[in-house]
Amino acid sequence: MRFDWKPESKERYFRKAEAAVKAAGFDDILRVDRDQFSIIKGMVKVHFKPISRDGKTRRWWEAKRTIENMHEVPPAKD
Numbered sequence: 001m002r003f004d005w006k007p008e009s010k011e012r013y014f015r016k017a018e019a020a021v022k023a024a025g026f027d028d029i030l031r032v033d034r035d036q037f038s039i040i041k042g043m044v045k046v047h048f049k050p051i052s053r054d055g056k057t058r059r060w061w062e063a064k065r066t067i068e069n070m071h072e073v074p075p076a077k078d
Contacts, residue, residue, distance in 0.1 A: 003039055010037050017046040026063040029056055 003009060014032050021030045029051055036047035053060055064070055 003044070010034075013037070013044050013046055020067060024063065024067050026059070026067065029059055030063060 014034055014037075017032050018027070021027050021032070031049040031051075033047045033049045038045045038047075051060070064072065
């Protein structure tokens with residue numbers, strides 16, 4: 001995958017991720033983190049800002065099941 005890393009190119013993927021979250025109806029808890037961006041195995045990876053799961057755990061699991069290609073990344077081990 002060729003990617004030029006320009007802000008305009010990143011912005012396109014951020015908007016696409018935000019549209020997918022909004023279409024699924026989870027824009028109340030999931031926010032795209034515009035400071036993190038990566039490309040892994042030919043796929044663009046957009047990260048979400050950390051959310052407080054206090055009282056939102058059920059909604060979080062529902063979002064994971066509903067939104068296609070959404071995966072939780074385990075914390076790094078030191």
